[in-house]
Amino acid sequence: MGFYVAQLLTGLANASSLFLIACGLSIIFGVTRIVNFAHGSFYMVGAYLAYSIVALFPGSILGFWGGVIAAALIVGLLGLIVEMTILRRIYHAPELFQLVATFGVVLIIQDMTQAVWGAEDKLGPRAPGLDSALRIMGEPIPEYDLALILIGPAVLAGIWLVFHRTRWGVLVRAATQDREMVGALGVNQAWLFSAAFVLGAALAGLGGAIQIPREAVSLQMDLSVIGDAFVVVVIGGMGSVSGAFVAAVLISVLNAFAVLVFPQISIVLPFVVMAVVLIVRPYGLFGKEGSGHGAPTEPEQPLRLLSSRATLVLMALVFALAASPVMVSDFASILLVDVMVATLFAVSLHFMMGLGGMVSFGHAAYFGVGAYGAAMAVSYLGLSMIPAMIVGPLAAAAAALFFGWFCVRLSGVYLAMLTLAAAQILWGVTFQSQEFTGGDDGILGIWPASWASSDQAYFYVAFALCIGGIWFLRRVAHSPFGYGLRGIRDSDVRAEAIGMDVKFHQWMGFALAGTMAGVAGVVFVFSKGSVFPDVLGIAQSVDGLIMVLLGGIHALAGPILGAGVFVLIEDWVSRLDYWRFIFGMIILGVVLLAPDGVAGGVDRLLRALGLRREGQA
Amino acid sequence: MNVLEVRGLTKRFGGLVAVDDVSFDLGKGEFLALIGPNGAGKTTCFNMVNGYLRPDRGEVRLNGQDLIGVRPRKIVRMGVGRTFQITRTFLSMTVIENIQMALISHHRRMFDMLSRATRLYRDEAEALLRLVSMEDQAGRACSELAYGDLKRLELAVALAPDPTLLLMDEPTAGMAPSERVALMELTAKIVADRGVSVLFTEHDMDVVFAHAHRILVLNRGGLIAEGTGEEIRGNPLVQEVYLGGGTVFGESEADHA
Numbered sequence: 048m049g050f051y052v053a054q055l056l057t058g059l060a061n062a063s064s065l066f067l068i069a070c071g072l073s074i075i076f077g078v079t080r081i082v083n084f085a086h087g088s089f090y091m092v093g094a095y096l097a098y099s100i101v102a103l104f105p106g107s108i109l110g111f112w113g114g115v116i117a118a119a120l121i122v123g124l125l126g127l128i129v130e131m132t133i134l135r136r137i138y139h140a141p142e143l144f145q146l147v148a149t150f151g152v153v154l155i156i157q158d159m160t161q162a163v164w165g166a167e168d169k170l171g172p173r174a175p176g177l178d179s180a181l182r183i184m185g186e187p188i189p190e191y192d193l194a195l196i197l198i199g200p201a202v203l204a205g206i207w208l209v210f211h212r213t214r215w216g217v218l219v220r221a222a223t224q225d226r227e228m229v230g231a232l233g234v235n236q237a238w239l240f241s242a243a244f245v246l247g248a249a250l251a252g253l254g255g256a257i258q259i260p261r262e263a264v265s266l267q268m269d270l271s272v273i274g275d276a277f278v279v280v281v282i283g284g285m286g287s288v289s290g291a292f293v294a295a296v297l298i299s300v301l302n303a304f305a306v307l308v309f310p311q312i313s314i315v316l317p318f319v320v321m322a323v324v325l326i327v328r329p330y331g332l333f334g335k336e337g338s339g340h341g342a343p344t345e346p347e348q349p350l351r352l353l354s355s356r357a358t359l360v361l362m363a364l365v366f367a368l369a370a371s372p373v374m375v376s377d378f379a380s381i382l383l384v385d386v387m388v389a390t391l392f393a394v395s396l397h398f399m400m401g402l403g404g405m406v407s408f409g410h411a412a413y414f415g416v417g418a419y420g421a422a423m424a425v426s427y428l429g430l431s432m433i434p435a436m437i438v439g440p441l442a443a444a445a446a447a448l449f450f451g452w453f454c455v456r457l458s459g460v461y462l463a464m465l466t467l468a469a470a471q472i473l474w475g476v477t478f479q480s481q482e483f484t485g486g487d488d489g490i491l492g493i494w495p496a497s498w499a500s501s502d503q504a505y506f507y508v509a510f511a512l513c514i515g516g517i518w519f520l521r522r523v524a525h526s527p528f529g530y531g532l533r534g535i536r537d538s539d540v541r542a543e544a545i546g547m548d549v550k551f552h553q554w555m556g557f558a559l560a561g562t563m564a565g566v567a568g569v570v571f572v573f574s575k576g577s578v579f580p581d582v583l584g585i586a587q588s589v590d591g592l593i594m595v596l597l598g599g600i601h602a603l604a605g606p607i608l609g610a611g612v613f614v615l616i617e618d619w620v621s622r623l624d625y626w627r628f629i630f631g632m633i634i635l636g637v638v639l640l641a642p643d644g645v646a647g648g649v650d651r652l653l654r655a656l657g658l659r660r661e662g663q664a
Numbered sequence: 665m666n667v668l669e670v671r672g673l674t675k676r677f678g679g680l681v682a683v684d685d686v687s688f689d690l691g692k693g694e695f696l697a698l699i700g701p702n703g704a705g706k707t708t709c710f711n712m713v714n715g716y717l718r719p720d721r722g723e724v725r726l727n728g729q730d731l732i733g734v735r736p737r738k739i740v741r742m743g744v745g746r747t748f749q750i751t752r753t754f755l756s757m758t759v760i761e762n763i764q765m766a767l768i769s770h771h772r773r774m775f776d777m778l779s780r781a782t783r784l785y786r787d788e789a790e791a792l793l794r795l796v797s798m799e800d801q802a803g804r805a806c807s808e809l810a811y812g813d814l815k816r817l818e819l820a821v822a823l824a825p826d827p828t829l830l831l832m833d834e835p836t837a838g839m840a841p842s843e844r845v846a847l848m849e850l851t852a853k854i855v856a857d858r859g860v861s862v863l864f865t866e867h868d869m870d871v872v873f874a875h876a877h878r879i880l881v882l883n884r885g886g887l888i889a890e891g892t893g894e895e896i897r898g899n900p901l902v903q904e905v906y907l908g909g910g911t912v913f914g915e916s917e918a919d920h921a
Binding site: 347348349350352522523525526527528529530531533534536537538540541543544545546547548552555 | 737748766768770773780781782822
């Protein structure tokens with residue numbers, strides 16, 4: 048009995064820190080409608096700052112708690128800088144821009160943190176005065192855990208008071224329900240947004256700061272916490288603080304007990320809970336359907352076929368690509384294979400996101416399942432390259448059909464979150480199934496058949512699959528099926544009124560996009576010879592989003608340009624020190640300066656040169 | 665035979681009876697208006713006929729087939745076209761592509777992945793555009809159209825699958841007065857030429873009295889009158905509902921006196 052009580056208390060202590068991060072994220076989303084990837088970075092910086100400040104006053108109780116609070120306040124200030132310099136400029140941009148911009152902030156903060164504190168993990172001090180353990184029902188419980196259990200509800204009560212007893216709090220709640228209405232009533236939205244962002248950032252900093260006696264401070268804290276924080280926010284309902292508290296307790300306590308039965312479940316459990324909650328309650332436990340007032344979006348222009356001159360240019364480029372292995376070095380042709388793989392991946396993501404209006408934060412899942420499917424077919428079934436290349440996309444199709452069925456029941460940011468959950472579940476399963484997937488060690492020695500083993504020969508295999516796949520997806524985009532997806536994106540009510548089966552159509556679109564991502568994964572695995580769990584990870588999914596965004600979401604050619612530019616920049620930048628910082632700056636530059644992406648920029652250039660008529664897209 | 669038969673249609677929302685025991689018929693080629701003050705239950709009635717709401721009680725039959733419990737998209741396939749109070753079109757497509765989409769869906773080609781959508785059913789779509797006099801706007805992006813043109817486009821889209829029944833929810837809402845008359849004249853002409861039956865709701869009485877063959881009046885969920893324009897105009901109950909409770913007030917004054 049005592050053992051179970053101890054587990055319960057550990058769960059509740061974990062819930063406090065998770066709640067602090069998640070409620071900040073929830074407040075920011077509620078008011079600004081921004082899904083803030085950089086929230087994990089605020090948490091990490093809070094932990095590092097607290098570590099440094101507390102170290103100045105060793106053994107002092109006042110020094111410890113003062114340091115924790117000072118760290119939270121400094122992170123709040125950091126939040127203000129990020130909000131005023133970056134986010135304030137893109138509140139009216141599409142959600143995807145905001146998401147990718149915050150990911151740029153993640154990269155920049157990561158490198159800046161490394162520059163200040165170094166790459167080694169830091170071990171924080173124990174909290175003075177709370178450094179021993181109490182015996183409760185015979186089990187030792189750290190005193191600090193008990194303090195944490197009190198901090199969570201105390202912060203919840205504080206936020207409740209602010210939101211219900213102050214004018215500012217009432218405005219925040221009003222903006223969460225309908226920010227356009229709040230603007231129409233004459234409230235200065237810019238300051239309201241800044242203040243909400245600062246509060247949210249400070250809460251994340253506090254969440255990080257109070258963790259220092261419990262876990263090592265490391266550079267991996269940011270992305271490892273953000274997944275769980277998203278889950279908590281979504282389960283509680285976007286914008287609901289008390290929902291975030293209930294969800295944090297639910298997840299942490301469930302986790303504390305689930306690990307007793309099935310020790311490996313902790314990576315997957317939050318995402319499974321989230322998937323179940325979203326299917327039963329599509330807006331989370333305490334969430335309501337938001338007001339329809341999002342950022343105003345410019346209507347997209349109709350699709351047009353390429354002019355005959357543009358077709359000739361395109362054909363010439365494809366022929367040049369086909370002839371390239373003869374002309375360039377082996378190294379360059381390996382790089383070109385990377386470009387083609389990335390391009391097919393980006394085009395498949397754009398197919399479901401740009402045409403279908405279904406934003407995916409977890410498209411890497413199907414890329415990864417394709418890669419693992421092929422790799423496992425080789426290493427366990429002993430298949431040769433060609434059959435394995437068929438098994439991979441079939442596995443991706445099966446995964447996309449399974450998870451897609453759930454995802455298409457939701458829309459908007461909730462759909463995106465469920466795709467993220469699906470990807471994290473697949474990642475967790477891959478990571479932990481050591482005996483089948485090799486776990487963290489991956490699967491090695493997946494090489495092409497002997498006839499395709501030279502770099503040149505494999506280039507043509509990749510060329511056939513990737514260029515073929517891209518051509519097929521473009522063809523589908525112009526077909527009734529692709530038009531149907533766009534129609535549903537434009538108006539699902541009209542789509543139903545002309546007799547379309549909306550959900551089934553979206554489900555098939557999701558599955559097709561997943562299958563083609565699987566094809567990209569298969570080409571990838573045979574070109575690298577190995578596969579590791581990070582091909583299914585958040586970073587890989589975000590890479591895809593960045594490619595689509597770099598290229599511009601409104602043009603069919605966008606993802607092609609975006610992927611090319613992305614791989615070339617990555618190849619160049621990743622050899623430099625502090626490449627994350629440079630890459631983050633490039634992302635922010637594109638988002639702030641060229642919001643229609645590279646394709647938009649090229650389009651403007653062509654128009655300026657008179658190569659393209661007005662009105663063509 | 666009647667195209668649409670509605671019998672004893674009833675819907676409750678909590679304690680409120682939104683539609684109470686409504687019955688009516690709609691004949692072939694008939695232009696039938698459903699009017700009533702705000703909150704009378706017109707839209708609820710509509711949504712039960714087109715399958716978006718399931719009635720608590722009652723029957724709806726289209727050409728003798730039962731419609732209760734049938735999904736909206738299946739009802740569309742059975743020959744019911746509809747237009748919306750606020751236009752719903754595919755804004756990222758051109759005018760003619762919007763009609764082609766309706767034709768593609770009608771011919772069950774939606775899962776075709778290899779044909780070019782813009783080349784399918786082009787002639788039929790052009791014919792429909794001529795019907796609503798929009799042939800010169802075929803290639804324009806839908807997002808650039810004036811509101812009145814969007815309404816006409818929606819009419820053409822609704823007619824694409826050659827429906828036997830057209831449901832129009834406030835077809836002239838949000839339009840300028842001169843455009844209202846033009847749209848309803850066009851609709852009346854199409855009804856006469858093609859033998860389509862139309863059920864529409866409307867707030868503009870000029871439109872209703874000028875074109876409807878027959879009028880149903882709803883108030884507080886119940887059908888209070890039915891007849892031609894002349895009959896409805898002369899009906900004292902309708903006058904009372906529309907012109908306010910002065911008489912009711914007067915009566916109660918008299919009772920107290």
